[in-house]
Amino acid sequence: MMRITLCAAAVATALIATNAAIGQTERAKAGASPPAASPSATPVDTGPIVAEGVVNAPAAEVWKVFSTGEGFTKLGPAKADVDLRVGGLIRSHYKPDGVLGDEGTISNRILAYEPGRMMTIQIDKPPKGFPFMDVYTTMWTVITITDLGEGRSNLRCAAYGFGADEQSQKMREFFRTGNEWTVKTLQSKFDSGVKPKDISMAHSDAPATPTSPIDVSRVVKAPRDDVYRMYTTSAGWKDFFEVDTRIEPVPGGKFEILFGPAGQVPEGQRGSEGCTVLSLVPGEMFSHTWNAPPNLAFARNQRTWVVVTFEEVSPTTTKVRLRHYGFEELSKQHPEHAEEFARCRAYFAKNWPMVLGAMAGKFEPDMNK
Secondary structure (H helix, E strand, O other): OHHHHHHHHHHHOOOOHHHHHHHHHHHHHHOOOOOOOOOOOOOOOOOOEEEEEEEOOOHHHHHHHHHOHHHHHHHOOOEEEEOOOOOOEEEEEOOOOOOOOOOOOEEEEEEEEEOOOEEEEEEEEOOOOOOOOOOHHHOEEEEEEEEEEOOEEEEEEEEEOOOOOHHHHHHHHHHHHHHHHHHHHHHHHHHOOOOHHHOOOOOOOOOOOOOOOEEEEEEEOOOHHHHHHHHHOHHHHHHHHOOEEEEOOOOOOEEEEEOOOEOOEOOOOOEOOOOEEEEEEOOOEEEEEEOOOOOOHHHHOOOEEEEEEEEEEEOOEEEEEEEEEOHHHHHHHOHHHHHHHHHHHHHHHHHHHHHHHHHHHHHOOOOOO
């Protein structure tokens, strides 16, 4: 019975492929048959795999599962810790006597997050014996939590970046199975003792402070895919903002918007040099790091982050929501520079609406006449 429990828990937490691999190993030890291979005639599918379902808990409680070590153990590990920051690690271990950081530890890096709403993770270091060492670095998982009200939330786990080769396809199957188990496991955890009426409701948005996140929206009269391409490609930025860029739309790729003209502004001070793509859901979400203007010297050497979502209002209308995070976190890390981060926040609070306005204006050229 204990072996079966561990096996199910391992598979349940396989929203990251390492955990799925552990689950497969446990099944093999138990004498279970492996999943049947796909027929050779089946076309190779390299698209994302998505699992989602409704959980009987507010978004704030579901968020704790992924953002705290204690919460993460609800997914099966015996122990876990979470360093909640962009670049921080989620470490988990299935053995009660294991030590976080040893060769049996599963480490995932947080690429991007929105408090209470979204987290993107990528395998940072698999445990010893992980069978997909040649392919795991190309893919990432996006966890999205939507508050449905009345103590209920929608949980969505989506994995991206799979290839057509055999090893990547096998890992894709681990993800598919694991994501489904993750959703079902969390549903059962909250259904088996923690009822919506017993859980505190999700927090409301706090009033803006000098370093609180920036949150701006704009409805654009264009199809969602067109608006998404406008923000996430060099051709798009050239079209609506008339600037040069260096954009590589994959996690870890460049996201450099060069506002200053070449030859007139020194390289390194033209715009967002050194900024990178953190995460993306094609057509739906795009996240990247960002830096401060050159006149804010200390802040410019740090990195905040931006999450942009694209919501289809109608086939010809899209709501773009841009949220800019990191000012408060950096102010706490460097209190002697808190005033500089507040100035940085004030600067972008004025400029992001201009960026979204320019984008909308490209699709509605007569709107300002």
